[in-house]
Amino acid sequence: MNFDLSEDQRMMRESFARFLDENSNSERVRAAAEQGGFDAALWQGLAELGAFALRIPEEAGGLGLGTMDAAVLMEEAGRTIASGPLAETLMAARLLAVLGGEAQAELLEEVLVGGKVLTLAMHDIAAQPVQWLAGGAVADVAVAREGDAVVLVTLAGDERGEDNLASTPIAEIDFAAADKTVLASGADAVAEFDKAIEEWKLLMAIALSGLSREAIRLAAEYACEREAFGQPIGAYQGMSHPLADLIVDVDGGKYLTWRAVHDIVHEPEAAGALISLSLWWTADTAARAVTQSLHTFGGYGLATEYDIHLYNLRARAWPLVWGDPTRFLEEAGRRLYAGERAALPEVGEVLINFELGEEAEAMGRELDDFFNAVLTPELRAKAHYSFDGFDAGVHKKLAEAKLLFPSWPKEYGGREAEPYVMNAMYKVWEEQGWTSHPVGTTNLVGTMIRKVGGDVLKEEVLTKIVNGDAICSLGYSEPGCGSDVFAAKTKATQLEDGSWRIDGAKMWTSGANIAQYVLMLTRTNPDVPKHKGLTMFVVPLDSPGIEIQPVYTFQDERTNATFYDGVIVPDSYRLGPVDGGVKVMAAALELEHGGGFAKSQRAMCEAAEELCREIQFQGGQLIEQVDAQKRLARCRAHFYISEMLGNRALWAGVNKMPNLAFGPMTKMFSSEKFQSDSRDLLDLTAPYSLSKREGAAGEINLAYRHAHGTTIYGGTSEVHRSMIAERALGLPRTRG
Known part of the structure; x- marks a missing residue:
């Protein structure tokens, strides 16, 4: 598993960060806003750093780098709210290189050196000839789809821009009246254009993630400085807890986007929906993050002398040029449940990795084989997610097979299994539906005895635990x-x-x-x-x-x-x-x-999908309804994020990273979304979900009841929010 950038990507990030800190600081952003929202000097500097060549194939004169490399740039551009249509230019330049060939080599060179500004039209101009264009007020040319062709559009006229929400260089363009040159036509050309749009979604998602994180950082910094009633306002849970929620959502969106890039290469069947979910989630998160961050400043947040309003407005301006971000959730629903296919971009080399490894998979298979051999139909009928499913005989056999506490040292009946192995085995416990509660609490007690217990405790108690004779x-x-x-x-x-x-x-x-x-x-x-x-x-x-x-x-x-x-x-x-x-x-x-409930979330969502296929509604299956698809897709987004937060916590622990409350983030997010989604899916599948009958209805019914406890035991969500506020955001302690 790897959640780290490569050394080259880290160096690239540092280079872009230094440049943008100097050339896209608040003074420059404000100055650009007063002049139409575009910073020509910034644009020229980005060109000199090779920014626009990142996604251009080497044979076309570019750097030939991948989507993750472009994401490094976009996260920093988001953090510094860079003035210009950067994501659009990156994708339009790639299309110009891939489809334009020698005929457009001169124009491409001008774009790469910053001499001309190129942007991207989001929608088919044959169906929507008049549409808003990011950078449309300052761009010289745009790449657009027109039916079955991809065309280069010359943008003429000096007065294209108009006052808008965030003072960005957007413009409403009448493509029907513009001069156009066909770059390429046919299915392959359209596919390339569609790939560019999908990659734009990923890059915009990452940019919004960087923007959101910086807005929250500014709010947290202010909350440590501003005092009310004799203490920093960040010491009040009413201020710190919303920010804690949001930094988790920001991290979740970033890693959901990373997973989409990863899955394009490794699990392409799932990647299309993940792309859509990434931009829906990060756009929604950005909207909430900048609103709460501005609220943290109180009345000063409304004053233009404070930078937070710049982030507030830019967070809305960037994704809304495309249209309502809720449509991305609808799109994800179609891709998950209606067979819609996405044109997946060629993302290049992807070094991030969320796999647990061969040893983990092998141990998982061993445990799975054990359960399949030992769990009779009678035992499976006894199974329950709580202590009520405990069976002393199975517990003893697990101990004899050294599958009870595999992470423990060998002298204590373990196998010294690494955390990735343990994660794979936890997954098997969940899939088999066998209660892990007695093992989890006994593991905790036994671990503490091993660490700080005396000889008598180890002889009289730990021995029984190791042998499977005590829980x-x-x-x-x-x-x-x-x-x-x-x-x-x-x-x-x-x-x-x-x-x-x-x-x-x-x-x-x-x-x-x-x-x-x-x-x-x-x-x-x-x-x-x-x-x-x-x-x-x-x-x-x-x-x-x-x-x-x-x-x-x-x-x-x-x-x-x-x-x-x-x-x-x-x-x-x-x-x-x-x-x-x-x-x-x-x-x-x-x-x-450190634990989370992603596996319970997944099981609940899959049960809801099954039940939505069984329920007949308005002459068809409930799952054919757009509303049902959106709600199921939202549930999937939540458990994907829970998985990614859990994987991040696991990876950070293995690599001894600083403790920034990654475990509490996982537990808090997954339990809260488990509860809210269980409530929504109970509604969606009603009245069938009211029944405790065996099958999908009963599973949703139980999930609704089970979820309520998850936000309480192991520390309430409020306790975890305080931990996150303190460790991840540096806010003061909010509890005595």
Whole structure:
């Protein structure tokens, strides 16, 4: 897996960034806006850097680079809101080179050196002879499709531009009255034009991603400086949490676009819809990001002396020249569910990689074969996504096959499997529908024992865990604490013989009714700040004084309330130092915060697609309706983004990248979209989705109920938003 640019691309990014920081700063952008929205000196400088030659084949005098290389430029152009039709020029120049041949070599050379401005008409001028054109006010020529031909259009007249939202050089052009030269005609020519439009979508998506990120950065910087009621406004969740949501959406859009480029090469069947989804998502995200960023500035955001309004207006101007971005979602729906084919561009070399590797795939197949051999029809009928699906016999066989905790060292029954291998195996658990909850919590407890447990814990507890003879639950939450686990009141008092007496109550102790141990956070010192007087214990659940009461949820899942009255635990079952539970707990929470729900999202979406094919509506299948296609496509976009955020978190962890809350981003985004999409798909497929009948309807029904818990356990979305605001945006702490 690789989420990094090549060394050459990093050098290119640095070069373009330096140039644009100097030549597309706010002063230059403002000056260009006052003169029609085009910066001729900037354009000339970009030409000298070879920008317009990036996507020109070498045989035509260009650099012969790929779409990812052009994306490097476009992200920086977005960050600096460069003045000019850059994405359009890149694609129009490529068409001129590919279709124009020797006859247009002189014009191409003028375009590449910045002597003439070339742009691209988005729609067939035979069907839409009058249309808006990016750069139309300043361009000398444009490439357009006219029926079955691709033509070069001369743009004449000095007064083509007009005042517009973002003071960009757009213009409404009457192509019927313009001089045109045929570059090429026929199916191949039209296909090349269509490829250029698809690549334009990718480049525009990346530009909007760069723009959005910079707008949020400006807002976060301001939120750290501006004070209200004695503290920075960024310390208020009402300011920080929306920005946290948006930076996740921005990252998600960037990597969704990267995935589209990747899939053009590796999974072309899915790539067309991904292209459409990328621009729909980034356009929508940009609109929300710049609005919230401007709002962060308060009244100053409305003042033209602040730069944020420039980003606000440019975020709307760039994609809307094409038309309503919602149409890209409709287009994705057609490509997913109505058989529409996309003309995929030739993107060149793609070094980013989202594959897990051969070893991971092999281990995944081994686990899949295990489940296929062991899970009888009776066991599959017992399966459930929660602790309720646990079977001690299967658990024991997993341990014997060393498939229970493959990432652990070999001396602890593992295989020292790398994170990519573990990810592939988690996918198999999901596909097989076998509960992973007991394994996940037991893995967490066992890992903490391995790291900070003493010899007695390792001998008496870890051995049983390794052998598959014991599972563990988690005793964090309490009736009055919720996600604020460090406010725990369950008391541990040390006795004269060194052992500990535990008194109190825990809530949401899932699996306690079948587990042998619970990892418990206790209060050992009430006289210090709440984070400093905590200690962790591993408590045997068969100890005298423990009462377990069931709590049934509307998710068809049992959890528990557990009560501890004079429970005696030896000091040897203490995990970590006395009053040092915060560090132990923090490490455990990091293990929890890294997961997401992309696989559950995918299963839900596929069930909805199946049900939409079964439901008859207005004389046909529901999935034939445009509205249904859009809503299903939106669901797919969300789980694609969840997958990419999860992959990014996985890759960053493997490569020991700085902790910028990539795990919390994955968990928060996937759980929130799982919940909102489950609600929407329940509506879409109603009234069938009201039934718990076996099959797709029952799966959507359960997904709706299941999704509500995902935004709560493992830390609520609000907790994760605070983590993201602090780590990814540098905002002040928003919780005590």
